[in-house]
Amino acid sequence: MRFKISLAVSALALSLAMPAFADLRPIDFEKASRPAKGFVVLPVGKDGALTGLAKDADKASNGALSKALGLAKFTGETGQTLTLYDAGPFDAVLFIGTGEGLQTATDLRDYGAHAASGTKGWAESAKVVVPDAGDVALDATEAAIGARLGSYTFGKWGAAEIDDADAAAPQALIFLSPKAANAEAAFQKDGEAVLAGVTFARDLISTPSNIKTPEWFAQQVQGAFAGMPRVTVTVLDEKQIEDLGMGALYGTGQGSTRPPRLVAIEYKGGKDGDAPIAFVGKGITFDTGGISIKPNDGMWRMRSDMSGAAGSAGAILTLARREAKVNAVAVLALAENMPDGNAIRPGDVLTSMSGKTIEVLNTDAEGRLVLADGLWWAQETYKPKLAVTIATLTGAVVGALGREHAGLFTQDERLAADFLKAGDAVGEKLWRLPVTEATAESIKSDIADVKNIAESGAAPGASAGAAFIMEWVQPETPFVHLDIAGMAWENAGRPTEPKGAVGFGVRLFDEIARQYEAN
Ligand code: BES
Ligand code: MN
Ligand code: ZN
Numbered sequence: 001m002r003f004k005i006s007l008a009v010s011a012l013a014l015s016l017a018m019p020a021f022a023d024l025r026p027i028d029f030e031k032a033s034r035p036a037k038g039f040v041v042l043p044v045g046k047d048g049a050l051t052g053l054a055k056d057a058d059k060a061s062n063g064a065l066s067k068a069l070g071l072a073k074f075t076g077e078t079g080q081t082l083t084l085y086d087a088g089p090f091d092a093v094l095f096i097g098t099g100e101g102l103q104t105a106t107d108l109r110d111y112g113a114h115a116a117s118g119t120k121g122w123a124e125s126a127k128v129v130v131p132d133a134g135d136v137a138l139d140a141t142e143a144a145i146g147a148r149l150g151s152y153t154f155g156k157w158g159a160a161e162i163d164d165a166d167a168a169a170p171q172a173l174i175f176l177s178p179k180a181a182n183a184e185a186a187f188q189k190d191g192e193a194v195l196a197g198v199t200f201a202r203d204l205i206s207t208p209s210n211i212k213t214p215e216w217f218a219q220q221v222q223g224a225f226a227g228m229p230r231v232t233v234t235v236l237d238e239k240q241i242e243d244l245g246m247g248a249l250y251g252t253g254q255g256s257t258r259p260p261r262l263v264a265i266e267y268k269g270g271k272d273g274d275a276p277i278a279f280v281g282k283g284i285t286f287d288t289g290g291i292s293i294k295p296n297d298g299m300w301r302m303r304s305d306m307s308g309a310a311g312s313a314g315a316i317l318t319l320a321r322r323e324a325k326v327n328a329v330a331v332l333a334l335a336e337n338m339p340d341g342n343a344i345r346p347g348d349v350l351t352s353m354s355g356k357t358i359e360v361l362n363t364d365a366e367g368r369l370v371l372a373d374g375l376w377w378a379q380e381t382y383k384p385k386l387a388v389t390i391a392t393l394t395g396a397v398v399g400a401l402g403r404e405h406a407g408l409f410t411q412d413e414r415l416a417a418d419f420l421k422a423g424d425a426v427g428e429k430l431w432r433l434p435v436t437e438a439t440a441e442s443i444k445s446d447i448a449d450v451k452n453i454a455e456s457g458a459a460p461g462a463s464a465g466a467a468f469i470m471e472w473v474q475p476e477t478p479f480v481h482l483d484i485a486g487m488a489w490e491n492a493g494r495p496t497e498p499k500g501a502v503g504f505g506v507r508l509f510d511e512i513a514r515q516y517e518a519n
Contacts, residue, residue, distance in 0.1 A: 047075060
């Protein structure tokens with residue numbers, strides 16, 4: 001699902017090669033059998049304990065493997081790795097610590113990610129022994145998904161194009177499973193679906209904002225979903241946005257020469273006439289802050305300020321690819337927030353599509369503006385049975401929760417529980433934060449219905465953002481807001497989230513959709 005583009009840069013019409021997707025090692029599944037030679041990946045428990053096929057491998061080496069683990073003082077801590085070459089009958093062995101034992105699907109994904117990174121560049125295909133985890137049905141499938149998630153790379157702009165034959169390294173990762181055929185089938189369907197969604201989101205987020213205009217974003221979506229059954233993509237341009245009275249979305253984008261778009265991706269895999277679940281994503285293709293301009297330090301990262309929209313779009317791609325039995329729609333509110341002679345000013349008043357008026361006290365609180373209109377339009381158009389806004393909305397949520405949890409805001413106890421559970425299941429963790437009456441009060445304006453920021457100190461910042469968006473929730477709409485400002489961009493790198501774009505929301509929304517499918 002990589003997009004190829006060429007870009008006209010100024011009058012030179014210079015063409016810039018899109019980074020080529022470098023790591024596409026073939027993934028295979030084989031019936032589990034005793035490893036006795038070649039290139040292998042083995043799990044190691046606490047204090048270097050070898051069990052199952054790993055123990056068999058040790059026997060095949062006449063104890064050379066366990067001896068090496070002892071000499072290296074390998075403790076078997078989760079994620080610890082050690083590589084041996086020419087060990088007994090094996091050409092290479094990668095040990096991966098599994099601690100007290102793996103429990104969940106995300107543990108297995110991490111294991112698979114370590115297997116992929118630890119065997120990169122090996123001369124031959126590696127056979128991966130997959131440990132059992134809790135009551136996960138197809139352990140090898142999860143490990144394989146993790147391998148792919150972890151080896152995502154966006155590549156480099158302008159580097160020579162790698163042709164497809166070179167791009168796919170010859171050595172495969174072969175996951176051993178007692179149910180190899182089932183594991184492979186599940187990987188081909190659900191696994192590839194999740195990977196397509198996450199990769200699409202990551203590619204969109206990684207793309208620099210000189211290329212990533214709202215119009216470009218809309219075109220990528222049209223391209224990615226072209227010809228997909230049961231999917232309808234609708235794109236509203238700036239004139240339609242203005243004519244529909246979306247003053248908040250229009251106003252946010254009016255300082256940019258690259259006008260806003262509203263994109264809807266509707267997927268109908270459920271019953272006819274069944275109300276969809278709606279994911280409404282913040283899609284600021286670059287956030288300078290506008291006239292309330294941001295300091296330069298780290299501003300480049302604001303090319304990821306469309307991560308909510310990317311996660312929403314990616315989730316629909318996943319649902320469509322795995323033919324989920326659910327109706328769902330992503331609504332992407334796309335605009336670029338720039339300072340300009342035509343930009344909105346602090347103190348301006350905008351009228352949103354619902355008729356509600358907004359006093360803009362800070363043009364850098366723009367995500368809530370585009371979401372107000374996106375959310376209202378989504379409700380008017382689709383009457384969803386659940387609406388979710390997802391946004392890199394506030395620095396405050398990063399202060400509160402850091403880079404471990406996204407903020408979850410809802411007045412609905414059951415939805416809170418469902419989302420917390422889904423987040424844990426897929427490793428996109430959430431933490432619930434409050435939206436109180438006092439916070440809702442703090443954004444009342446003297447000259448309009450609401451203002452887009454509270455007075456300094458009057459309310460917690462992330463909650464004030466949520467309270468603002470909740471002003472556009474219709475009484476009958478079950479609603480959840482997610483603030484992913486701390487989660488959208490990975491600075492350090494984790495096993496299944498390499499440095500850079502995370503694609504947060506794809507796995508979570510896929511899991512949420514499964515909850516609705518089950519009902
Ligand atoms: N896109 C930013 C929030 C953000 C900050 C995302 C850091 C990712 C990392 C958002 O538009 C913003 O500027 N929020 C302001 C709101 C404030 C003016 C009320 C903020 O958090 O400072
Ligand atoms: Mn901003
Ligand atoms: Zn922003």
